[in-house]
Amino acid sequence: MFSFIICFIAGIGAGLGTGFAGMSAAAVISPMLITFLDMPAYDAVGIALASDVLASAVSAYTYGKNKNLDIKNGLVMMSAVLVFTLVGSWLAKLVPNETMGGFSVVMTFFLGIKFIVKPVMTTKESMGAVSAKKRVAQSIICGTLIGLICGFVGAGGGMMMLLILTSVLGYELKTAVGTSVFIMTFTALTGAVSHFAIGGMPDVFCLVCCILSTLLWARIAAVFANKASPKTLNRATGIVLAVLGASIMVVNFIK
Numbered sequence: 001m002f003s004f005i006i007c008f009i010a011g012i013g014a015g016l017g018t019g020f021a022g023m024s025a026a027a028v029i030s031p032m033l034i035t036f037l038d039m040p041a042y043d044a045v046g047i048a049l050a051s052d053v054l055a056s057a058v059s060a061y062t063y064g065k066n067k068n069l070d071i072k073n074g075l076v077m078m079s080a081v082l083v084f085t086l087v088g089s090w091l092a093k094l095v096p097n098e099t100m101g102g103f104s105v106v107m108t109f110f111l112g113i114k115f116i117v118k119p120v121m122t123t124k125e126s127m128g129a130v131s132a133k134k135r136v137a138q139s140i141i142c143g144t145l146i147g148l149i150c151g152f153v154g155a156g157g158g159m160m161m162l163l164i165l166t167s168v169l170g171y172e173l174k175t176a177v178g179t180s181v182f183i184m185t186f187t188a189l190t191g192a193v194s195h196f197a198i199g200g201m202p203d204v205f206c207l208v209c210c211i212l213s214t215l216l217w218a219r220i221a222a223v224f225a226n227k228a229s230p231k232t233l234n235r236a237t238g239i240v241l242a243v244l245g246a247s248i249m250v251v252n253f254i255k
Helices: 002-021 026-037 041-065 071-094 097-117 124-128 132-153 157-167 173-199 204-227 230-254
Strands: none
Touching: 002 026, 002 041, 002 157, 002 173, 002 204, 002 230, 026 041, 026 204, 026 230, 041 173, 041 204, 071 132, 071 173, 097 157, 097 230, 132 157, 157 173, 173 204, 173 230, 204 230
16 A cells, blocks of 8 residues: 555656656656665666656647647657767766766756746747758757767756757747657657666556556646646746655655
């Protein structure tokens, strides 16, 4: 029963983070499972990545259904992210383990504050003013940067994508989140398959509970986000990220 409660709560945080902001479930689920269930870190990350796949997929479907998804440039960026994540992972031998988790947590918290204090109010009309060739070039360059950072630091993929899509590429917030979860679906699938292939299946009960809880709350968050006004969405996204970031810091402190 205790395992179910922990997995369900972890799924709430991960699902809301995914549906609202394209946040990786690994940032929430992994520290929860490691701290409260004494689960090996490798198994916890595998469960988190598996939870990310369906949650990101259902979120991407919801955003796409509401025409808040840039598939063309998303595919271009995803290709660059996947390739250069491998390069970054090779370079990651130089980074202490403690640095990896801390980067994602701190970034989550401050990005949440950023959305509350300085909301993204870009419109789809202003997005459309950018030429197709320039957008593709930007997607490749930014995908390369995101991949290198994610592979090198080991975390923060969803947060990096959201930050760059809104601040650098000038995406409207809903389209940025929709494109981010679209990319995360495939990056999480790649990571989950690799984890299970190398380390075997983790605790099946925890795996199923985390997947279902994350999927449920991601769907709820994505539906709300697509109906909300830009101002409300910025505020909700900021609050969710700030609370999750602060909560994960507390969990890591307990650990």
